[in-house]
Amino acid sequence: MSDLLPAELFQKLIEVRRDLHRNPEPSWQEFRTAEKVCQFLDEHRISYRDGIAGTGILAEIPGANTERFIAIRGDMDALPVHEETGLEFASRIEGMMHACGHDGHTTMVLGAAALLRAAELPVSVRFIFQPAEETGLGAKKMIEENALDGVSMIFGGHVDRHYHAGSIAISDGPVNASSDQFKISIFGGGGHAARPHEAVDPVVVGSLLVMALQTIVSREVDPAHPSVVTVGDFHAGTAPNVLASCAVLRGTIRAQDAAVRKHLKASIRRIAESVARLHNTEIDVELCEGTPPVINSDEMIQLARQAAISVVGENNTVKMRAANMGGEDFGFYLQKVPGCYVRFGSVVPGKEGYPAHSSRFDFDEKALAVGATYFAEIARIAAEQIHNTSSQP
Incomplete structure (x- = not known):
């Protein structure tokens, strides 16, 4: 797949990716990452504005229409x-x-900018180099x-070890789940562990709550809509002979459907309030809204599939398995403008078992050529x- 790019550019992208890594x-x-991005843009005479949202960068290649944009996003x-x-x-x-491939994503977008630098397009292209995706x-x-501002469509992508290098996986609909967090505080007052009848034990209450929360997905949500409620942190107590005065549960809520997302949060509150009444204690629930689900729109999926087939061929353009x-x-971008988010196959033979966020995560650098060429093609x-x-009567 390295033959998708001029050899000199492909080698440069590998150097950039490895430097970022x-x-x-x-x-x-x-800060240093942003400097390297700006250095590459300067070398290719591409105009940009830096210092956006702190370390973010917006680079632009003007088209015939300088007020409308296609946006390509890379995270840093x-x-x-x-x-x-x-x-x-x-x-x-x-x-x-870089355990999630953002070094690769940034490099792909730089490659696309280099490919489009001399292109004559009917509308302009904006390259969004974004901080703090994590x-x-x-x-x-x-x-x-x-x-x-002025953006009509936006496109992005992520390296993915579930697909072979040289492939592009496209989802017909949901790509990523929403991600919200909760914190549940249970107040028991504290007491002597030998006299549990004199106080409410928040460890017992919290344990009941952990199990009750697991019934939301298993018994309240349509199995056709994947969702998750996970308690990842349960903290209580300071000594084995003391009833804890407070227990704190923290966890995550995931959903691919907006209605399910709303239902999960409402159910957590309902169950916590019911358990509080059952044990005659006080329970406080904090819900922190995170990222919305990533859902590709139908028209954008067709454009992405057309671009992917043009770059890697029909046999290497696959549907996301899940x-x-x-x-x-x-x-957040897709809440504002239509777009499509794809996956770039990048598994390294022998490293199939190392997922993103693993200390052993890596990706096949052929994906750099695929991603850069795809982003340039989808922009066109x-x-x-x-x-x-716009030209139709």
Whole structure:
């Protein structure tokens, strides 16, 4: 697949990706990463504005219509993970790693910009280099700082170990689930462990609550709509002979459907209130709204499929086997404008078992060529679509 790009450009993209991988930066602190992005854009004489949402960058290639844009998005942040890949270009930053492929995504978008630099398109193209995807807040902040002004369509993608290198996987509908969080505090007052009748034991109440919450998905949600309610943190007590004064449960809520998402949150509150009455105690529920689901629109799916087939062929253009229950803040963009989010096959033979966010995560660098070429092609196809639609009487 490296033959999709001029050899010199492909080699440059590998160098950029490996440099970013060696020097990962956490969310909102992608300063060196932003410098490298700007350096590449300067070398290719592509105009840009930096300092957007802190470390974000908006680069633009003007078309005949300079007021309408196709947007291509790449995320830049890394994760607080200690790398164990053994790669010669492994992270030099202790406890920090590009364990989700954002080094690849940023590089792909740079490659697309290089390919389109001299293109004559009917509308303009904007390249969004976004910070803090891992916090779920980066896209929202970029939107607040006008990243979508004039944008008619937006496209993005993610490397994926579930598909072979050289393939592009496209979902007909949901791609990622919404991602919300909850915190449930149970107040028992505390007491002596030998006299449990003198106080409410929040550990017992919390244990009942953990089990009750598991019935929401199994008994209240249509099995055709994937969803998750997980308690990931249960903290209570300070000593074995003391009844805890408080227990705190924290967890995540995932859904691919807006109505299901709303139902899950309402059910958590209902069950917590019922358990509080059952045990005659006080329970406080905090719900923190996170990223919305990523759902591709029908028309954008067709454009993406056309671009993918043009780049990798029909046999390598596949349907996603199942939507990912992980969160992705690209959903905030899709709440504003239509678009499509795809997956770039990138499994490394022998590393199939290392998922994203693993300390051993890596991806096949052939995906850099596929992603860059796909993003350039979808920009061309979408630009023509906008032009043809706007020119119709």
